[in-house]
Amino acid sequence: MVDKVECGDGIRCGSAGPFLFDKDEGHGGPAESRRAGHVWCKRGLTLARRKANLCSARRRLWRSGCLLGILVALFFALGSGAGWVVRRSRQAARQRDAMARIRSLGGVAYYDYQYRRDGGGERLERAERRPAPAWLYKLVGPDLLHRVFYVNFALFRRGDRESRQPILVDEVTDREMAILEDLPGLRWLSLNGTRVTDAGLGELARFAHLERLWLSGTQVGDRGLWHLRNMRWLRQLYLNGTRVTDAGLAHLAGLDQLEKLWLTGPQITDAGLAHVGKLTRLDLLFLDGTGQSDTGMQHLRGLRRLEWLRISRCGRITDAGLEPLSTLRRLRELDLSHCPRLTDAGLVHLRRLRAVRALSLRGTGVTDSGLEQLRNMTQLSILHLEQTRCSLSGVVHLFTELQGRDVREALAAVGRSEQDSxxxxxxxxxxxxxxxxxxxxxxxxxxxxxxxxxxxxxxxxxxxxxxxxxxxxxxxxxxxxxxxxxxxxxxxxxxxxxxxxxxxxxxxxxxxxxxxxxxxxxxxxxxxxxxxxxxxxxxxxxxxxxxxxxxxxxx
Structure with a gap:
């Protein structure tokens, strides 16, 4: 008789070797097999154990691999963290030294946590409110946790900020610009009144993310603006009181994010305004004492985003020069002061500017009759008419008779006023x-x-x-x-x-x-x-x- 046994993996074993169960034979298999009884063979048990051991080994290997991966990741994380701390500590030390040097020169600086953006725009807070606990700042100092956001070397005489004439700061020259190299987070920089020249601006070329730059009253000229050509994020640039001419303004062509621009001096002519007219994102433009004529004013026609426009002390502009302003429907504040050739006829071009809230006509040839052209400026709340032939009666007539407003609004608009609760x-x-x-x-x-x-x-x-x-x-x-x-x-x-x-x-x-x-x-x-x-x-x-x-x- 040939002994046949049933293996644990569902295979029958005998002298002829293993063969599959016959499903039609029922649970017991052939008759002789049923008579001999079923036993588990050693070979089948060994195979089952090997299979279980293989699965267990695979699980142990997978767990070991995961643990090893975690350990490696943790090692690299700790190494990277330690490296970051070392690098940041070194950077903080350099920033701390730069801050000490800036303060020794009479400058002030703000950290990034003092920057605020809200519905009213952007602002910097002088208060020492910090996002981290005070004990942490006392332990490591602000330079490890924050970067310097704004540096200001400008000084103004008390009550003279509006004239934009800073006090000369002789201590700050081109050489001091190297201090800023250790302030990689710098976004705003004020050099008003310093002795910085075109060479000094070359040190700023590395600050491609600079957003605001004040250069009023410096020795910067056309060559200096060439160093700013790659500052794609620059949004505000103040060049009043500098040596910049029409040729220098050509270097601003690539500053497609520029929103605010200040220019002064007769060296800015019609050719310069041709370059300014290409800066279509401008919402503020100040032209004080510049030398453009009515022809140059045509280049402002495409600046449809302008909300604040000052064209003051421009003796070449006549009534015809105001015609391009009729397309600037977003204008909220318009300053035409001390342009002596402007008369009532020029105000005709302002009739479509319904959003204007502040208007300065001081030092022009405007009369009460010309004020009637402003009837559509129903949001007007500030009106400067000093050194004109306009009278208080003319202003009251504009507000009450032509705009249907209260006489108190007219009085408050034309003069300085105080109100109770x-x-x-x-x-x-x-x-x-x-x-x-x-x-x-x-x-x-x-x-x-x-x-x-x-x-x-x-x-x-x-x-x-x-x-x-x-x-x-x-x-x-x-x-x-x-x-x-x-x-x-x-x-x-x-x-x-x-x-x-x-x-x-x-x-x-x-x-x-x-x-x-x-x-x-x-x-x-x-x-x-x-x-x-x-x-x-x-x-x-x-x-x-x-x-x-x-x-x-x-x-």
Missing amino acids: AGRLVALDLTGVRVTDRGLSHLKGCSRLEWLFLQGSEVTDEGLRELAGLKSLKLLHLAHTRVTDRGLKHLASLSQLQTLHLAGTAVTKEAVRDLQEGSAGRLRVYLIDFSQYGYVAPPGASTRKTRTPRSSLPP
Whole structure:
């Protein structure tokens, strides 16, 4: 008899070798096999064990491989981290040394954590609020955790920032530009008033990610702008008071992200504006004292994104030169001051500029008749008319009769004003505005007015009659007006009046004494001009002062 046994892997083994189960034979197989019984052979058991061991070995190998991979990754991570710490520590040390050198030169710097972007734009905070715990900064210092974002060497005289005339900083020259090499995170740089030249700007060529650059009042010229040609991220460039000419502006052609540009000086002519006209992303352009003519103004036609435009002290521009501005529908602030050849005829080209909120026409030949062309500027809130033939009455006519607005909006637009919490005028400065006796009649509704400045106006004795209803008036400035003794009697009814300025008038000391006696010692009269010292707003007033088109001053 041939013994047949059943292996553990479903194979029958016998003298003839293994063969597959016959499914039709049933569970027991052939008759002799059923009679002999089934046993597990050693060979089948060995194969099963080998198979199980192979699977187990594979699992152990896979686990070992994973563990080895984790260990290798952890090793490289620790190595990379340690390398980063070493490199960053070295960089922090260099940055710390650069910061010390910058401070020794009178400069200031801001770190990246002080940069803020919000709905109102970009800003830098001076406060020492830091994102990490104070103990960490005390332990490692800010230079390990943050990069320097902004460096400013500019100095301005107190109260002189608006003139953009920085104080000369002799200590900062081309040689000091090498300090900036250790500040790879630098994005804003102000060199206003320094002795930096074209050679110094060559050191800045490595800062391809520079976003703002102030060069006002430096010795930089056309060659210097050549070094800026690859600063593709540059968004703001200030060149007022430099030696840049038309030829230098050609190097700005590749700065397709440039948004704000300042230029000054007669060396900028029509040819230079041809290059400026290609910078189509500009939203701010200041041309102060430049030499372009009406022909050059045509190049501004394509700057459709402009929101702030200053064309001041440009003696060659005539009324025809304003025609290209009619296409700049986004303009919000427009400054045409001290362009003496501009007249009422030029304002015709501004009729489509409905978004304008601030307009300066000071020093032009505009009259009240020309103001009628501004009727579509219904958002106008600031209007400079100093040194023109426009009067307060003309402004009130524009706002009330042509635009249907309140007279208080007209007064606030043309002068500096202060308001209380309810929005009522409590202080009004009309210095420089052509105010006549007729114009004072528009103040009748300002019953809460406390301070009124009319120095240098055309007000006479008859005009003071219009002030009798201002019962809350406490301070009145009439210096250098046509007021005489006869007009003072109209002020006797102002029971709250405490301060009166009459310097440069024909009022006599006798009339002043009589007025003071009638006030029971309440009134103080000054015959000396103190206007150069300015004034302080009444308590509780909210400031609403005039302003020039927005700029991006260094903080």
